[in-house]
Amino acid sequence: MTSLRKDGRDGRPPFGRVLVANRGEIAVRIIRACRELGIESVAVHSDIDANATHAQMADRAELIGPASPAASYLDIAAILDAARRSGAEAVHPGYGFLSEDVRFARAVEDAGLVFIGPPPATLEALGNKLAARHVAVGVGVPVVPGRSVALAADLGLEAASALLAEVGTPAMLKAAAGGGGRGMRRIDDAGELPDALAAASREALSAFGDGTIYVERFISPARHVEVQLLGDRHGGLVALGERDCSVQRRHQKLVEESPSPAVDPETRAAMLASAMRMARSVDFHNAATVEFLLDGSGHHYFLEMNTRLQVEHGVTELVSGLDLVAWQIRVAAGERLPQAVLQAQPRGHAIEVRLYAEDPWQDFRPVAGDVTAWRMPEGPGVRVDTGITGPASLPSQYDPLLAKLLVWAEDRPRAIARLRRALDETAIGGVQTDHGFLRWLVDDEAFASGAYDTGLIVDRWSPGPALDAGIARLAAAAAGAGRLSAKTGGARTAPGVTPGGADGGREWARQARREAVNR
Amino acid sequence: MSDYEYVVDGDPVDAATSAVAWLDRATGLAWIASSAGRSLAVVEGSGDSWWVTIGGRRISVTVRTWRERVLAEAEVAAAASGGAIDVTATLPGLVVVVAVATGDTVVAGQSLLTVEAMKMQNEVRAPRDGRVGTVAVAPGTAVATGALLLRLEEAGEAGPG
Numbered sequence: 001m002t003s004l005r006k007d008g009r010d011g012r013p014p015f016g017r018v019l020v021a022n023r024g025e026i027a028v029r030i031i032r033a034c035r036e037l038g039i040e041s042v043a044v045h046s047d048i049d050a051n052a053t054h055a056q057m058a059d060r061a062e063l064i065g066p067a068s069p070a071a072s073y074l075d076i077a078a079i080l081d082a083a084r085r086s087g088a089e090a091v092h093p094g095y096g097f098l099s100e101d102v103r104f105a106r107a108v109e110d111a112g113l114v115f116i117g118p119p120p121a122t123l124e125a126l127g128n129k130l131a132a133r134h135v136a137v138g139v140g141v142p143v144v145p146g147r148s149v150a151l152a153a154d155l156g157l158e159a160a161s162a163l164l165a166e167v168g169t170p171a172m173l174k175a176a177a178g179g180g181g182r183g184m185r186r187i188d189d190a191g192e193l194p195d196a197l198a199a200a201s202r203e204a205l206s207a208f209g210d211g212t213i214y215v216e217r218f219i220s221p222a223r224h225v226e227v228q229l230l231g232d233r234h235g236g237l238v239a240l241g242e243r244d245c246s247v248q249r250r251h252q253k254l255v256e257e258s259p260s261p262a263v264d265p266e267t268r269a270a271m272l273a274s275a276m277r278m279a280r281s282v283d284f285h286n287a288a289t290v291e292f293l294l295d296g297s298g299h300h301y302f303l304e305m306n307t308r309l310q311v312e313h314g315v316t317e318l319v320s321g322l323d324l325v326a327w328q329i330r331v332a333a334g335e336r337l338p339q340a341v342l343q344a345q346p347r348g349h350a351i352e353v354r355l356y357a358e359d360p361w362q363d364f365r366p367v368a369g370d371v372t373a374w375r376m377p378e379g380p381g382v383r384v385d386t387g388i389t390g391p392a393s394l395p396s397q398y399d400p401l402l403a404k405l406l407v408w409a410e411d412r413p414r415a416i417a418r419l420r421r422a423l424d425e426t427a428i429g430g431v432q433t434d435h436g437f438l439r440w441l442v443d444d445e446a447f448a449s450g451a452y453d454t455g456l457i458v459d460r461w462s463p464g465p466a467l468d469a470g471i472a473r474l475a476a477a478a479a480g481a482g483r484l485s486a487k488t489g490g491a492r493t494a495p496g497v498t499p500g501g502a503d504g505g506r507e508w509a510r511q512a513r514r515e516a517v518n519r
Numbered sequence: 520m521s522d523y524e525y526v527v528d529g530d531p532v533d534a535a536t537s538a539v540a541w542l543d544r545a546t547g548l549a550w551i552a553s554s555a556g557r558s559l560a561v562v563e564g565s566g567d568s569w570w571v572t573i574g575g576r577r578i579s580v581t582v583r584t585w586r587e588r589v590l591a592e593a594e595v596a597a598a599a600s601g602g603a604i605d606v607t608a609t610l611p612g613l614v615v616v617v618a619v620a621t622g623d624t625v626v627a628g629q630s631l632l633t634v635e636a637m638k639m640q641n642e643v644r645a646p647r648d649g650r651v652g653t654v655a656v657a658p659g660t661a662v663a664t665g666a667l668l669l670r671l672e673e674a675g676e677a678g679p680g
Contacts, residue, residue, distance in 0.1 A: 373548050427559045436577075470535070478571045
């Protein structure tokens with residue numbers, strides 16, 4: 001076991017070398033934190049990620065297998081081999097992949113390395129939503145009305161009717177091992193329950209290897225609000241305010257903000273106290289998030305506790321001024337959270353939007369392809385977390401998240417204005433993204449007023465507005481300029497342009513993209 | 520060349536009276552100036568087929584001359600019909616090359632003949648796989664719009680000779 005230093009006052013880095021068991025923007029984020037702490041970073045990568053940003057940036061890069069996640073980023077033995085080869089002392093799992101896999105956390109510790117996350121026993125106790133629901137009930141944290149037991153797979157119609165009479169309709173089936181919206185089904189009538197249960201169970205079994213399903217009442221309208229926790233190994237624990245994640249499609253988040261426009265000081269105090277009670281009920285240190293549903297009357301209900309860094313952690317970093325990833329690493333090495341962290345007060349307003357390679361006009365369906373042009377916003381109060389730095393192929397094996405765009409300002413109206421400005425400075429070519437949806441959102445009345453709920457996309461966006469006549473005419477003008485430029489530029493070589501083959505320079509944009517991708 | 524026709528997302532439109540204030544030919548990034556201010560866009564494509572991403576929305580734009588439209592429409596119409604099809608002149612002109620003879624098997628896209636029109640050499644291509652039936656023209660034949668050039672039969676059909 002690596003010696004755990006009591007604090008960082010000796011000026012030495014918390015660890016000499018940390019392996020980052022992830023890819024994409026979160027791997028880049030962790031590598032940056034390592035560099036600022038004076039820690040050498042070790043990236044792991046699949047063969048198609050050999051030239052990915054995270055593999056380029058890290059001090060060392062270790063190949064762990066082929067493109068398929070199961071054979072690389074989910075391969076515990078391959079990652080531990082890489083850790084041994086590189087001499088890493090600790091492993092940061094990021095989010096997704098193995099971040100909540102108790103077998104991975106145990107294997108890391110069994111190898112004599114430090115797992116940068118909560119203790120394996122805590123991952124185990126809270127990783128199962130049904131078990132976590134029991135924990136919440138045990139410490140008096142409100143849970144969504146429902147049944148805290150697994151449903152029998154062969155539930156008959158009579159039993160289904162009795163169950164729904166007790167829980168209330170509409171109801172929601174949920175996978176105990178669930179996440180990412182899979183294994184969830186809304187039930188409006190007892191007749192739907194047997195079939196929906198079978199389908200949800202199949203989906204959960206295939207996605208998580210566990211088909212256990214339970215049922216809760218479907219709360220609507222509702223907001224999805226979560227509390228960020230940070231704890232050290234010495235009992236120091238702080239709840240760093242909330243994030244509102246109510247803009248969702250397929251039960252997955254697209255936009256997060258802090259503070260929540262729906263949370264008043266009393267509700268906030270109650271939610272933070274609930275989150276602290278959850279953390280105190282288990283052996284907890286490092287970072288975690290407690291997720292709640294908030295109903296129209298300001299009552300909060302425990303949903304789940306994620307014992308890892310969240311995608312949207314940057315929102316809390318902007319309002320708290322803290323580097324959560326750096327603190328994860330420091331508390332993993334045994335440092336105490338100082339008073340400045342334990343007493344941190346949020347300031348201003350932060351919003352994050354997620355840029356995904358998916359088509360919001362086609363039900364947010366993921367799209368594959370090559371990013372040909374890539375321009376991210378800059379300037380005051382703007383932060384971009386991404387693993388993409390220019391033209392790139394998007395591997396279909398991995399998550400379609402391209403970038404997280406975050407803004408901070410003194411208050412919510414200014415943050416929205418800044419977000420609008422930043423989105424207008426953003427341009428992505430080659431694939432459809434949700435950029436157009438996000439640009440629509442910042443002008444949406446419900447979003448601007450703050451009075452929105454998890455139904456916003458279904459109620460106000462789908463299937464997406466028709467093409468505005470003015471935009472269509474601008475697009476025509478732009479394409480006409482493109483054709484003219486290709487024609488007039490065909491015989492000349494301008495800076496940054498490679499003349500094409502038999503077709504002269506006419507294919508200028510595509511050709512330039514190919515050059516860049518193949519570089 | 521101001522007489523392009525534009526089809527945006529499937530519908531014909533007039534181009535806005537706007538100017539491209541700046542366009543980076545390497546990436547396709549462009550600032551479009553209009554009465555509504557400046558908008559950042561990505562312009563990609565070649566020939567008559569373009570994509571413009573503006574306001575985060577990726578929009579298909581066809582940019583073509585009148586001549587290209589007529590040719591494209593004729594190809595679509597021909598490909599849509601089954602059985603024997605008549606390949607006709609879409610523009611008035613002079614046949615300069617006949618590349619195939621009766622009985623030849625051809626594949627979709629193969630050049631059949633060339634008609635010179637509006638000082639341009641326009642290749643007429645097979646709209647689908649088939650076998651060449653009657654050839655109605657020879658090099659030097661002047662043709663009017665709609666004149667029969669040749670007949671394309673299904674590959675299995677017996678030709679008339």
